[in-house]
Amino acid sequence: MTTLSAVKQGRAGPTGDDPTPAGPGWAKPLHRLRHHRQELILLLVLVAMTFLFAQLNPRFLSTAAAANIMQDFSPVLLTAVGQTFVIISGGIDLSVGSVLGLAGVICALTARAANQAGLPTGAGIGLAVMAGIVTGLLVGLVNGLLVSRVKLAPFIATLATMGAAYGTTLVVTNGVQIAGGPRAVILIGSKTYLGVFTAPVLVVLGVTAIAWLFLAKTRFGRYTYAIGSNRFAARVAGIGVKQHLVKVYLLSGVLAGLAGILVYFRLGSGSPSSGQGGELQAIAAAVIGGVSLAGGQGRLGGTILGAFIITAVISGLILIGVAPAWQQIVTGALIAVAVAVQAIGNPKRSVDL
Amino acid sequence: MTALYEARSVSKRYGSVVALRDVNFQVNRGEVVGLVGDNGAGKSTLVKILSGAHPPDSGQIFLEGKRQTWHSPREAIEAGVETLYQDSSLAPDLSVSANLFLGREKLKPGILKLMGFLASKQMDAVAQAELESIGIAVPPSGRTVFELSGGQRQAVAIGRAVSWASQVILLDEPTNHLGARQSAEVLAVIRQARHRGLAVVLISHTLPHVLEVTDRIVVLRLGRVVADAPSTTFTGDSLVRAITGLNQSQTSDQGGQS
Numbered sequence: 001m002t003t004l005s006a007v008k009q010g011r012a013g014p015t016g017d018d019p020t021p022a023g024p025g026w027a028k029p030l031h032r033l034r035h036h037r038q039e040l041i042l043l044l045v046l047v048a049m050t051f052l053f054a055q056l057n058p059r060f061l062s063t064a065a066a067a068n069i070m071q072d073f074s075p076v077l078l079t080a081v082g083q084t085f086v087i088i089s090g091g092i093d094l095s096v097g098s099v100l101g102l103a104g105v106i107c108a109l110t111a112r113a114a115n116q117a118g119l120p121t122g123a124g125i126g127l128a129v130m131a132g133i134v135t136g137l138l139v140g141l142v143n144g145l146l147v148s149r150v151k152l153a154p155f156i157a158t159l160a161t162m163g164a165a166y167g168t169t170l171v172v173t174n175g176v177q178i179a180g181g182p183r184a185v186i187l188i189g190s191k192t193y194l195g196v197f198t199a200p201v202l203v204v205l206g207v208t209a210i211a212w213l214f215l216a217k218t219r220f221g222r223y224t225y226a227i228g229s230n231r232f233a234a235r236v237a238g239i240g241v242k243q244h245l246v247k248v249y250l251l252s253g254v255l256a257g258l259a260g261i262l263v264y265f266r267l268g269s270g271s272p273s274s275g276q277g278g279e280l281q282a283i284a285a286a287v288i289g290g291v292s293l294a295g296g297q298g299r300l301g302g303t304i305l306g307a308f309i310i311t312a313v314i315s316g317l318i319l320i321g322v323a324p325a326w327q328q329i330v331t332g333a334l335i336a337v338a339v340a341v342q343a344i345g346n347p348k349r350s351v352d353l
Numbered sequence: 354m355t356a357l358y359e360a361r362s363v364s365k366r367y368g369s370v371v372a373l374r375d376v377n378f379q380v381n382r383g384e385v386v387g388l389v390g391d392n393g394a395g396k397s398t399l400v401k402i403l404s405g406a407h408p409p410d411s412g413q414i415f416l417e418g419k420r421q422t423w424h425s426p427r428e429a430i431e432a433g434v435e436t437l438y439q440d441s442s443l444a445p446d447l448s449v450s451a452n453l454f455l456g457r458e459k460l461k462p463g464i465l466k467l468m469g470f471l472a473s474k475q476m477d478a479v480a481q482a483e484l485e486s487i488g489i490a491v492p493p494s495g496r497t498v499f500e501l502s503g504g505q506r507q508a509v510a511i512g513r514a515v516s517w518a519s520q521v522i523l524l525d526e527p528t529n530h531l532g533a534r535q536s537a538e539v540l541a542v543i544r545q546a547r548h549r550g551l552a553v554v555l556i557s558h559t560l561p562h563v564l565e566v567t568d569r570i571v572v573l574r575l576g577r578v579v580a581d582a583p584s585t586t587f588t589g590d591s592l593v594r595a596i597t598g599l600n601q602s603q604t605s606d607q608g609g610q611s
Contacts, residue, residue: 214468214469217470217471217473218468218469218470218471219458219460219469219470219471220469222447222451222455222458222471225444225446225447226444226447226451226455228446229444229445229446229447230441230442230443230444230445232438232441232442233441233442233443233444233452233455234444234455234456235426236406236426236436236438236442237442237455237456237457238426238427238430238456238457239455239456296444296445296446296447297446
């Protein structure tokens with residue numbers, strides 16, 4: 001164990017102001033690399049996986065397959081981004097899949113109603129988008145209040161809203177597809193840039209970039225880490241823990257709502273079954289990306305790679321002819337492997353449920 | 354002369370348990386006061402009242418002669434009363450400088466400030482300079498607290514409290530679980546805090562440390578102050594007697610208390 005005086009001697013040494021331990025010039029970048037070990041491993045996994053799938057079915061590398069993966073990737077990434085904030089704050093949000101589905105059908109219902117009422121297309125679409133966002137906000141707010149005020153465990157609070165949101169979806173749709181929106185919806189949703197990027201994909205990438213900045217560079221992100229790392233410390237440091245947690249769940253809800261809207265734009269109709277299992281994929285993406293379920297640890301860079309790996313695996317399995325029913329099994333297995341790997345690499349911070 | 358920080362006839366009960374009865378306590382600028390007592394004597398309760406975490410049922414708190422009613426630790430912190438809690442008040446996943454500035458982050462200027470962008474480099478530099486001025490060697494800035502040894506963590510936690518406190522610093526068992534050399538470092542930081550003109554309250558079971566570093570010792574027993582005298586008037590034995598309320602022949606069975 002290093003004693004204080006040993007550290008003092010280290011400080012007084014020839015390295016002076018260099019914050020890295022004494023060593024040759026390459027030591028610092030090496031230290032950086034170690035810091036991003038998780039991301040490096042994920043990149044390697046991704047490359048190996050791509051190679052494997054391309055061997056089994058060369059179409060995996062086609063532009064069409066890439067475009068498909070990007071489209072599947074965007075709602076997973078968006079819900080995983082929200083999930084990353086929630087998990088880092090020490091919680092979990094099981095409702096994101098149901099919120100995605102509910103926001104999608106609310107958006108579709110609003111677009112259809114506006115269309116039938118003869119509103120201009122732009123106004124109708126604007127209203128529909130707002131309705132979807134508000135849906136996400138409301139569920140996020142309920143989650144946040146249940147966790148911070150009623151003091152329910154996040155697992156229970158969001159399990160409850162997950163069920164409630166899914167039930168609401170079935171009630172408002174009677175279990176059938178909601179079509180009848182303006183044609184512009186699917187045109188916006190399917191317009192492609194640079195071969196593989198549709199408008200929804202670009203929205204997701206933009207939102208993710210902003211979220212990355214906020215998590216890594218701002219006080220909001222710092223408080224999120226602090227609360228997940230040691231809630232007592234955050235509280236006695238004067239951080240408004242309850243208010244912050246409400247904001248974190250609001251963020252997750254809004255992003256899930258936005259994901260639902262984007263799925264609606266892609267399909268051109270609202271499907272009550274979309275978003276099913278979405279929470280599993282979002283959690284898997286974050287956990288594979290190195291976000292610790294114990295809270296306080298993780299980066300959005302990892303989550304982005306995690307979401308990409310999840311989507312690519314599922315697309316790859318479909319391309320090589322594995323039945324879609326296997327998707328959830330594979331996602332579940334990936335979560336188990338990722339958490340196990342985290343626990344091995346970091347014994348003191350393993351998840352203690 | 355009025356004391357810098359003073360509790361006057363403070364009482365507190367939890368349900369049917371009386372934790373503090375009519376306790377008077379004061380500490381002056383540049384003074385280190387030891388607060389000792391057996392488990393359940395009321396030390397923690399008094400610290401919670403002084404730190405603003407719990408309000409007293411009756412009695413008053415005065416800072417610089419002015420009556421204070423803390424509604425939260427935040428209010429006490431803003432008035433210059435810092436507390437180092439027995440449970441770690443550091444976030445292990447954050448860096449040393451992030452912990453030092455936790456809840457008081459410096460932001461980048463201009464429009465970035467509105468969005469809450471952190472001035473990380475500035476905070477790193479200030480954290481290092483501040484800790485060094487207190488006599489704490491700072492580990493590399495990119496290192497998280499989780500990667501530090503127990504002694505280093507405690508040094509950072511105390512450094513944090515000392516560098517923000519402008520009036521009073523309450524230290525709850527700061528040398529717990531530390532080795533001899535690390536404890537000596539902590540005691541040096543306490544002397545440094547006194548030298549800065551802070552009023553220091555040291556709560557500890559480690560009586561040799563209390564006798565070594567304090568100017569005055571207050572002994573609590575069953576929620577009452579049973580002794581309040583300059584540290585030089587105590588010996589290890591007399592302090593144990595005051596704490597336990599037993600005579601010497603009986604205390605030999607209770608030696609584990611120190």
